[in-house]
Amino acid sequence: MSTNQIGLERADMRGIIEKLNGLLSSYHIYYINVRGYHWNVKGEHFFSLHEKFEELYTDLQVQIDEIAERILTLGGTPLHAYSDFAQNASIKEDKNVHDGKQCVHGVVAGLQALIEEQRNVAIAAEEAEDQGTADLVAEYVQEQEKLVWMYNAFLG
Numbered sequence: 165m166s167t168n169q170i171g172l173e174r175a176d177m178r179g180i181i182e183k184l185n186g187l188l189s190s191y192h193i194y195y196i197n198v199r200g201y202h203w204n205v206k207g208e209h210f211f212s213l214h215e216k217f218e219e220l221y222t223d224l225q226v227q228i229d230e231i232a233e234r235i236l237t238l239g240g241t242p243l244h245a246y247s248d249f250a251q252n253a254s255i256k257e258d259k260n261v262h263d264g265k266q267c268v269h270g271v272v273a274g275l276q277a278l279i280e281e282q283r284n285v286a287i288a289a290e291e292a293e294d295q296g297t298a299d300l301v302a303e304y305v306q307e308q309e310k311l312v313w314m315y316n317a318f319l320g
Contacts, residue, residue, distance in 0.1 A: 168239040176292040181240030183285045184297065188231045188242055189252035190281055194274040195224040197258045201267035209264045220271065220311075227304060234297055254281050265319060272315045275308045282308075 168174050202217035232242035243249060250257075255277050258270045282301040289297035 170237060170296070172238065172292070172294055174239060177238045177240070177294070180285070180289055180292055180294055180297055181235055181238050183288055184231055184235045184238070185240070185243045185248075186252045186254065187278075187281055187285055187301070188228065188235065189249040190255045190278060191224060191228045191231060192246075192249040193253040193255045193257055194278060195221055195228060197255070197270060197274060198224060200258065201261060201270060204260075204262050205264050205267050206262045207264040213264050213267060217267070217271070223307075230300065234300055238294070238297070268315050268319055272312055272319070275312050275315070279305050279308050279312070 166174060168177055198217055198221040202214060202221060205213045205217065207213075232244075235242040243252065255274050258274075261267050261270055282305050285301045286298045286305070289295070289301070
């Protein structure tokens with residue numbers, strides 16, 4: 165059979181699955197970074213940032229699960245080892261960050277990287293007539309663009 169369980173050409177989905185696994189990897193590294201910001205943030209804005217970072221990583225957990233499930237829906241296998249995430253992510257780990265503003269800079273940089281990667285996934289998905297994947301990442305982009313604006317407003 166040349167189509168997957170939802171009627172999309174298997175050959176067309178190979179590239180989409182690869183891009184989604186890259187995105188899944190980026191999300192995992194970003195999630196770990198945001199958890200670190202949540203745990204280690206210090207400074208006058210500790211209480212508000214600590215809470216905001218928790219909201220962010222909680223949303224990231226849901227998105228990670230949805231991306232992995234989309235990979236499965238397309239007939240692929242989601243990456244699930246940290247070594248794979250580190251190798252395939254567009255985001256690098258951000259260690260030993262404590263200052264609130266530095267944490268927020270890391271949040272913004274990570275969101276910007278995710279947005280860029282998701283736009284590329286959406287383009288490839290639309291070309292492969294995979295509207296489900298395109299819609300999924302478009303929803304994330306819309307939410308994350310607003311977060312970039314809000315966190316940048318915090319930074320002044």
